[in-house]
Amino acid sequence: MKMARLVILMIALVGIGYVAGWLFPPFAIDEDRPYGYYVGDVTTEWNSGGRDMTLQQDFTYVDASERVWLAPSGSVVNGASIPREFWSVIGSPFAGEYRDASVIHDVACVDKIRPHDDVHRMFHDACRCSGVSPQKAKVLYAAVAVFGPKWSYQQQPRERIVNRTVFSVEKRHKTVVDPDTGKETVVPIEVRVPRTVQEMIVEETDVPVPFPHPGPTEQEVAELVERITNDNLTLAQIDELANVRAEELYFKPRLDPISPPEQAIENPPADPPPRPPSPE
Template identity: 40%
Template structure:
């Protein structure tokens, strides 16, 4: 018997361990992020064809041909030819963040989003979520797309769809009697709900201050952290964003910012004219609610210089004074 055979018979577990180690290496390679398939966000099926037409209060974009998008769930979103959209589904206060709704990589997603916000044939949740998918499918960075999704989910159009099943009766006379038959018919009722009043100076100032915190947190974390609340960091999954948006809708609707101070979390002065100019938090460290300065007459200069802040019961009166609308370059229409 050869020495190799004798050694194998004495230690058969050695070969088994070598095989196991080899299999573990294969499993590790298959799970490697470098080999993982890129996430699929959907695809646009058609080129976007159309032109801008004069209209009030802003120009409209009129589609010359059908425009389709298939989301990652396989749902088809269609804008028919001849439809006109104006970007109003994105709150105008946020237009300057992206240069306008019909600029660059945002235009395709904006057209789909605008149309379905007008038609309201699908739920508000699905329509706003699809806006995120459209941006990502067209190459918008994750943190920017999540910011814009948060903006429309918080401040954009809001509606409720109610489905009711009714009997659709058809009656026919037969002799001296009438016979009726019916089939169930689904009827859709659309209820438009109030949006946040961004014409109110205090609400606008607070909305943009909250938006600044969201944008800086998303950029610093590369899209992983959405916000800083009184209880800590808020995750940036799509479900987290939708939940956070619902919470802020409630706060902004009341306009009682003194009583809601803690619910607003960390705030930050918005002093840039677009998402490309947003700066990460200092030293790439997320702020802490307990370390935020309270907005008072004595801390105004710190806030204006970029120090993150929070409100107390007396801070509300100072909000509108801290916002320079001209610096935001808020646009009233599309620049052509």
């Protein structure tokens, strides 16, 4: 009898474990989609001028960390976030296998909601998600990481209107009936009356501040592509190249500091008075 109960208990535990595993599967990265996935299709319409396109519907990229990168309907894209000097090497962003990634990257560089390092790394992963080869994806990543848009964040005050509830005290009258005599008496009372008022508040918010990013020369493009191809640079090594260039552009002190302009003297002093004649 005890053995039968033990067998029944073991079967029940196995069944519970199977159901729990089916209802609550353990978290794991989808091996079939190591670089995330897209939601929707890129549907655009050319704007007048033939350079910009407007998205006609939402388009989304979800990376491997489940972060959502949305390019909403109405966004204007033109491939400007990818240095044009690289187009002869990697192809135009308007067509080809990295078009979807360029759309997401364009919008992210305009919105500047996330740091530029995250945006550029997302571009690499989105390219791989689109089927771009590892070597070409590195070239695409280097193009934006080393020579693409960059920005930082500064806290600036921002005004915002909020609703606040305040109470005012109003004097009113109340009729009180004496339970013994039935006599009515009017007594003064105070009542707290709520009302909603709008108030302007000032709060600090992070505002993106773009850095200037001069485009590369043909020689710089050729040298970068050659290094990636011959040395098989890793993404971390490409990040180092980007940091070196940023250091030279934005943080290295000038060797030829500009002296401040001379200030004009508005009221020049009068000529000194003549010296008195020396006594003979």
